[in-house]
Amino acid sequence: MVTIRCRFRIKELYKAAKQYITWKITQLVLTFQSLTYNDHMSRNYAIDCLLEPIFWFVDNFAGYLGRVFVFCVTILTTAVVGVAYWIGLPYWWHRNPYLTVFLVIFGNWLLLNIVFHYYMGVATPPGYPPHGTMLIEAASICKKCISPKPPRTHHCSVCDKCILAMDHHCPWLNNCVGYFNARYFYLYMAYMVAGVTFVIVFGLDIGYQVLWVYEDTTPIKDEPDLIGHPLRLNKSGVLVPVKDIPEYDAINFPREHILPTPEITEAQLISADPWKRKAVVFMAVTCLSVLIALGSLVVVHGKNISRGETSVEKYINEGMRKKYNSFRNPYNFGRRKNWRNFLGLTQGRTVLRHVLLPSPHAPTGNGLAWHTINSDLEDWP
Numbered sequence: 001m002v003t004i005r006c007r008f009r010i011k012e013l014y015k016a017a018k019q020y021i022t023w024k025i026t027q028l029v030l031t032f033q034s035l036t037y038n039d040h041m042s043r044n045y046a047i048d049c050l051l052e053p054i055f056w057f058v059d060n061f062a063g064y065l066g067r068v069f070v071f072c073v074t075i076l077t078t079a080v081v082g083v084a085y086w087i088g089l090p091y092w093w094h095r096n097p098y099l100t101v102f103l104v105i106f107g108n109w110l111l112l113n114i115v116f117h118y119y120m121g122v123a124t125p126p127g128y129p130p131h132g133t134m135l136i137e138a139a140s141i142c143k144k145c146i147s148p149k150p151p152r153t154h155h156c157s158v159c160d161k162c163i164l165a166m167d168h169h170c171p172w173l174n175n176c177v178g179y180f181n182a183r184y185f186y187l188y189m190a191y192m193v194a195g196v197t198f199v200i201v202f203g204l205d206i207g208y209q210v211l212w213v214y215e216d217t218t219p220i221k222d223e224p225d226l227i228g229h230p231l232r233l234n235k236s237g238v239l240v241p242v243k244d245i246p247e248y249d250a251i252n253f254p255r256e257h258i259l260p261t262p263e264i265t266e267a268q269l270i271s272a273d274p275w276k277r278k279a280v281v282f283m284a285v286t287c288l289s290v291l292i293a294l295g296s297l298v299v300v301h302g303k304n305i306s307r308g309e310t311s312v313e314k315y316i317n318e319g320m321r322k323k324y325n326s327f328r329n330p331y332n333f334g335r336r337k338n339w340r341n342f343l344g345l346t347q348g349r350t351v352l353r354h355v356l357l358p359s360p361h362a363p364t365g366n367g368l369a370w371h372t373i374n375s376d377l378e379d380w381p
Helices: 002-036 043-050 052-095 097-123 182-213 218-222 266-272 274-306 311-323 335-343
Strands: 140-142 147-149 154-156 161-163 168-170 175-177 231-233 239-241
Touching: 052 097, 052 182, 052 274, 097 175, 097 182, 182 266, 182 274, 182 335, 266 274, 274 311, 274 335
Parallel strands: none
Antiparallel strands: 140 147, 154 161, 168 175, 231 239
C-alpha cells in the first residue's frame, strides 16, 4: 500500500514539473514573439542591443580618451617638427643655403596653419541649439534632450548634447565637429596632409642616403675625431684626418700610401649617429601613416562638402535615394557654392586671406535656419 502511494506521488511530481517547464518554455516563446511581431523589432535593433555595452563604454570614457588623443597629437607633431630641424635643416643647409631659406619659410607657414586650425578645432564649440527659446524652424524633437531640434541638428551621445550641423564626434579633437568648427577640422587635416607630404618629399633623399647608401659607417662611429674632416689613408691603411698627416715625405710616407678619400657628407654623419638613424625611421613611419590616414579622410570629407552634406547626412541621404528615386539633397547648391559656404567666403572674404592664412572668421548664418534649393536665394552667396 505504501509503495503504491509513493509511485502515485512521484507521478504527480513528474507531471507538475513537466507542466511547469512547458509553461516556462511557452512563456519565453510568447515573449520573443511579442517582441518580433511588430515593426519595432528589426535586425538593426537587435544589433544595437548586442552592441549596447560598447556604446556604454564609448559614452562614458570617450571624453577621457579624447584628452589622451589630443596629448598624443601634440607630442607627435612636436616630435616631427623637432626632428625636421635637428636633421633636415643642417642637411639642406649644407647642400643649398638658398633653398633651405625657402624650405624654412614654407614649412613654417604650413606649421602655423596646422597649429592654428588644430587649436581652433579643439577649443571652438561646434554649436548647440538654444534652450528655452522659440525656434523659427524645428525639424523634430530630440528624444534625449526633450527639446526642439533645428534642421541638420543631431544628438551626440558622447557630448550628451544636440550639435548644430553635426558631422561626427572626433576623439582626436576631443570635440564634436559641427557648424562652427567644421572648417577648422577640415583645414587642419588638409594642411597636415600638405605638411607630411612636404616632409616626405624633402626627406626622401635623406632617408635614401642614410638607410640604404651609407649603412656601413663603422670607421666614423669608432673614430669620432674623423667627423668634419676630409680623410686620407696612411701607410698602415687607417683613415685619419688630413690635418694629422704631415707634409709629403718621399722616404717616410711614400706617395702610394697617401690615397685621397672623399670628404664625409652630412648623410654619413647622420648615419653614423644611431639616434639620428632611428629618428629618420620614426619620421618615415609617422609621416607615411598620417598621409594615408588623413589623406583618405580629406578625400571623403571633401566629397561630402562638394555635395553639401555632413557625414551623418550622407548616410541619411543614401537611404532616402534608395527609397525615393526623385530625392535631392535640399542643401546642395552646386560644388562651387557649397565650398564657398563651407569656407565662409562671403562678405568680401578671399581665399588668400581667409584660407591660405589663419583666420578665425565664423561661418555664414547661425546654424539654426538654413536656405534650401527651393527657398529664396537672392541673399544667398
